[in-house]
Amino acid sequence: MEFVRHTLPSGLEIVAELNGDARSVALGFFVEAGSRDETEEVSGVSHFLEHMAFKGTPTRSALDVNREFDEMGARYNASTGEETTLYYAAVLPECQDRAVRLLADILRPSLREDDFNTEKQVILEEIRVYEDQPPFGADEKCKAAYFGAHPLGRSVLGTAQSITALSAEAMRRYFRARYSPSNIVLAATGRIDFDALIATAEESCGVWERFDAPRSIRPAEPNQKFLTVHRPEATQEYTVQMSDGPAGDEKQRYAAKLLARILGDDSGSRLYWALSDPGLAEHAVLRHYEYAGAGLFVTYMSCEPERTADNLQVVLDIYRNAQTAGVSKEELSQAKSKVSSRIVLSSERPMGRLSYVGNEWVQRRRYRSVREALDTVASISVDDIQSVLTGYPLSRSTTVTIGPLAEVPQPA
Amino acid sequence: MTEAIQSHRFPNGLVLVAEPMPWLDSAAFTLLVPAGCVHEPADCGGLTSFTCEMALRGAGPRDSRRFIEDLDNLGVEWSDSVSTARTGFSGATVAGNLPTALEIFADVVQRPHLPEDQLEAARLVMFQELRAVEDEPAQKVMIEAQRHYYPDPWGRPSQGNEEAIEAIGIEPIRRHFGLHYRPNGAILGVAGRLDWPELKDTVERLLGGWDSRQAPGVVDGVAGKKVEHLEQETKQTHIAVAYDTVPYRDPDYFQAWGAVGVLGSGMSSRLFTEVRERRGLCYHVDASYHSLLDRAGVFCYAGTSAERAQETLDVMLAVLSDLGRGIEAAELDRLKARIKSGLIMQQESSTARSSMIASDWYHLGRVRTLDEVSRIVDGLTPESINAYLARRPPRDYTIVTLGPRPLEVNIGVR
Numbered sequence: 001m002e003f004v005r006h007t008l009p010s011g012l013e014i015v016a017e018l019n020g021d022a023r024s025v026a027l028g029f030f031v032e033a034g035s036r037d038e039t040e041e042v043s044g045v046s047h048f049l050e051h052m053a054f055k056g057t058p059t060r061s062a063l064d065v066n067r068e069f070d071e072m073g074a075r076y077n078a079s080t081g082e083e084t085t086l087y088y089a090a091v092l093p094e095c096q097d098r099a100v101r102l103l104a105d106i107l108r109p110s111l112r113e114d115d116f117n118t119e120k121q122v123i124l125e126e127i128r129v130y131e132d133q134p135p136f137g138a139d140e141k142c143k144a145a146y147f148g149a150h151p152l153g154r155s156v157l158g159t160a161q162s163i164t165a166l167s168a169e170a171m172r173r174y175f176r177a178r179y180s181p182s183n184i185v186l187a188a189t190g191r192i193d194f195d196a197l198i199a200t201a202e203e204s205c206g207v208w209e210r211f212d213a214p215r216s217i218r219p220a221e222p223n224q225k226f227l228t229v230h231r232p233e234a235t236q237e238y239t240v241q242m243s244d245g246p247a248g249d250e251k252q253r254y255a256a257k258l259l260a261r262i263l264g265d266d267s268g269s270r271l272y273w274a275l276s277d278p279g280l281a282e283h284a285v286l287r288h289y290e291y292a293g294a295g296l297f298v299t300y301m302s303c304e305p306e307r308t309a310d311n312l313q314v315v316l317d318i319y320r321n322a323q324t325a326g327v328s329k330e331e332l333s334q335a336k337s338k339v340s341s342r343i344v345l346s347s348e349r350p351m352g353r354l355s356y357v358g359n360e361w362v363q364r365r366r367y368r369s370v371r372e373a374l375d376t377v378a379s380i381s382v383d384d385i386q387s388v389l390t391g392y393p394l395s396r397s398t399t400v401t402i403g404p405l406a407e408v409p410q411p412a
Numbered sequence: 413m414t415e416a417i418q419s420h421r422f423p424n425g426l427v428l429v430a431e432p433m434p435w436l437d438s439a440a441f442t443l444l445v446p447a448g449c450v451h452e453p454a455d456c457g458g459l460t461s462f463t464c465e466m467a468l469r470g471a472g473p474r475d476s477r478r479f480i481e482d483l484d485n486l487g488v489e490w491s492d493s494v495s496t497a498r499t500g501f502s503g504a505t506v507a508g509n510l511p512t513a514l515e516i517f518a519d520v521v522q523r524p525h526l527p528e529d530q531l532e533a534a535r536l537v538m539f540q541e542l543r544a545v546e547d548e549p550a551q552k553v554m555i556e557a558q559r560h561y562y563p564d565p566w567g568r569p570s571q572g573n574e575e576a577i578e579a580i581g582i583e584p585i586r587r588h589f590g591l592h593y594r595p596n597g598a599i600l601g602v603a604g605r606l607d608w609p610e611l612k613d614t615v616e617r618l619l620g621g622w623d624s625r626q627a628p629g630v631v632d633g634v635a636g637k638k639v640e641h642l643e644q645e646t647k648q649t650h651i652a653v654a655y656d657t658v659p660y661r662d663p664d665y666f667q668a669w670g671a672v673g674v675l676g677s678g679m680s681s682r683l684f685t686e687v688r689e690r691r692g693l694c695y696h697v698d699a700s701y702h703s704l705l706d707r708a709g710v711f712c713y714a715g716t717s718a719e720r721a722q723e724t725l726d727v728m729l730a731v732l733s734d735l736g737r738g739i740e741a742a743e744l745d746r747l748k749a750r751i752k753s754g755l756i757m758q759q760e761s762s763t764a765r766s767s768m769i770a771s772d773w774y775h776l777g778r779v780r781t782l783d784e785v786s787r788i789v790d791g792l793t794p795e796s797i798n799a800y801l802a803r804r805p806p807r808d809y810t811i812v813t814l815g816p817r818p819l820e821v822n823i824g825v826r
Contacts, residue, residue, distance in 0.1 A: 021435055023756050054679075062689055066679040070746040073753030092753050121692035128647040128717055129695050134547050233645050235546035268480040277476070279536025282544050302544065334484045341487025345438055345504055349760045 003367040010210050011182030015361045022190035026350035028088035030185045030358045033178035036082045036151035044158015045174045047080040053106040055115040090351045093191045104204035116168040135238035138402040142240040146398040150220045183213040187358035190350025217293040226410045229402040237305040237403030244392050245295035248363045255384040256288040261335035305404045313411040319394035326386045417779045418608045424624045425596030428615045429773050431603040439604030440504035440762035442770040447592030448497035449568040450630045458572015461494045463588045465534045466526045472519030488513045494570040504763045507605035511614050518618035528582045542571045549650045553814040557652035560636030561810040596624040601770030604762030639811045641818035649721035649815030653712040655806045660703040660775040667800035673747040674739045675699045693724045736805030738798040755782045
């Protein structure tokens with residue numbers, strides 16, 4: 001696999017990992033626009049705008065957009081997070097050109113008033129979907145409590161109030177502030193014709209107007225809180241817990257990922273053996289997430305309400321024990337096997353490589369081959385894990401529980 | 413481009429079916445055993461999942477901890493699943509580790525410890541899963557739709573029910589395992605980087621000595637109510653509509669598949685266009701095809717706020733009744749493009765192929781190669797699908813809703 005890149009005069013960067021053995025291509029426009037770029041008044045606009053991209057352009061109706069993707073047999077969609085909005089499609093190599101043109105076109109959406117109003121209803125329904133589905137918004141509540149006024153504490157979806165109040169004009173202003181070509185990376189993986197990719201991108205995106213789209217990366221000042229949200233109609237109690245972790249620009253992030261596997265992978269981890277295997281919790285996992293200038297460890301747990309307090313104590317004890325006693329070589333080697341296997345298996349599909357390659361470039365302006373990724377994993381030592389545990393104590397956290405319990409005692 | 417499919421039936425009835433994909437570094441397996449919810453005694457709902465949960469708590473030389481540790485150290489990504497007629501174990505890993513991964517699961521299906529001292533832990537896991545569904549209304553309404561649509565026991569949920577889970581002891585689990593974890597009726601699908609003679613020898617060594625046995629047949633009961641409302645204080649009303657279609661092995665399958673695709677797969681499908689894109693009624697709406705061996709159903713889902721639920725159901729039913737009047741050439745062209753690219757992309761995934769070939773063997777007693785599917789799809793025409801729809805239009809719906817208020821069923825009203 002070969003890595004190549006090119007920058008258009010407009011500032012749009014094109015990066016590609018070429019794999020002649022692949023049978024498909026994956027293409028993604030990574031826009032640096034997300035909830036951390038929003039203000040209170042337009043909370044949820046990044047995600048709403050992502051929906052609006054599919055609602056038509058000066059030359060295409062919403063139905064045209066979906067129809068044309070389907071005519072190519074594309075696997076396509078979009079996603080919005082705290083930092084990035086991603087528009088992607090996986091297609092056969094012969095559709096590369098057409099897919100790039102279509103994706104490029106929807107990145108200059110019309111944002112028509114009537115489409116905006118129809119789609120607003122869809123967004124409001126999506127908000128209700130998450131209100132009906134575990135953890136019933138506890139993740140966003142925890143993020144808000146943990147980050148406080150920091151932009152990373154914002155909700156990606158927004159609220160029913162902020163979405164209802166949002167105007168198409170406010171969305172247009174947001175679009176004009178974030179969707180500069182210098183703020184967008186076009187990533188491609190698989191059996192890519194790179195010369196053709198550059199030519200098509202130049203033709204479809206060359207005229208995009210360039211402007212400054214700065215983002216403030218101020219350090220987070222995380223809180224430690226313990227909140228209980230009463231939801232009597234729920235059956236189980238859900239817990240989301242956040243603590244500080246290595247940020248996207250810190251080398252320790254690799255050790256952080258392995259630590260999360262050791263302590264809280266879905267199976268075979270310390271949380272698994274202590275809570276899931278004995279059936280004390282339906283689910284108890286630890287994950288690490290990274291952002292520019294901030295990182296997060298997140299614990300998710302679901303269990304019968306009456307076990308919540310005991311389980312939270314078990315989680316805290318596991319974290320404290322790790323902080324003082326560290327992890328074993330065997331645990332680390334087991335975690336490395338899992339992570340390495342994941343890297344290898346996901347690299348067999350262009351779609352599996354797209355987010356690795358795209359995010360690596362967006363976050364760090366770096367390319368890492370599968371080999372380099374595997375070497376990095378192999379190089380992590382027990383001491384590296386220990387320094388994460390010391391530098392980022394998991395025991396200092398913000399916790400939100402939601403479910404039938406009106407009160408949950410905080411573990412000691 | 414497609415490699416030849418290999419298959420072998422061992423004297424004990426186990427079928428090994430394999431597809432070499434030499435361009436990959438990985439290999440994946442899907443092991444299906446004929447133990448499903450339909451085989452549960454009427455008062456033992458959830459027994460199959462319970463048995464599966466217990467079978468994974470140590471087998472052969474490994475206790476439950478070694479079992480997980482060994483799979484982790486091999487880098488095997490694995491999962492188990494329980495459905496109406498089968499229990500499945502599947503996994504993927506770098507090709508060199510496949511034989512050891514198979515050895516571990518060969519122990520699971522032949523020599524599980526079913527440790528009595530872990531029965532209570534497993535029971536708690538079962539309870540948790542059962543309760544988790546109560547908090548997932550979208551999942552719950554689909555489970556209920558299957559239960560109402562298929563005659564018992566074919567629509568049974570794998571999670572079982574609280575009373576049965578409470579009462580199940582180690583004996584029913586051992587009996588269920590003894591009767592239904594058997595090689596006759598079991599299928600092992602393997603795809604990826606593999607050497608066929610070597611694989612056959614490995615499987616012969618690991619599973620060739622597995623004793624076959626006769627299992628009792630399944631007696632059909634009756635289906636549930638046609639229209640059912642489950643009252644629950646949810647933000648959205650969750651709507652499931654099911655209707656009859658032909659099973660996977662039917663000669664008309666691809667016609668039926670085409671019709672379902674036009675109805676509800678992809679963002680240019682009719683349901684997505686009419687319910688979400690034109691009217692903004694919901695976030696999720698789709699239709700999917702579900703097949704058992706000799707019966708099948710189309711299951712449509714939409715979730716929407718209570719005050720717009722009636723309109724959503726009305727539009728869904730109108731779209732369904734329109735479908736009976738036929739599809740257009742452009743709609744079929746889009747579907748063909750989707751299946752074509754899907755077939756090619758399957759060649760990038762050993763996991764997708766191993767599960768596909770095992771499932772094909774279960775339904776057909778053989779595997780359709782990608783080339784064969786491609787030829788069949790090429791042969792579909794709007795006329796052929798419309799002729800099928802004229803014979804079997806969507807009708808006679810099973811409708812299950814879950815939410816604060818029941819809905820009216822207004823067939824054909826827009």
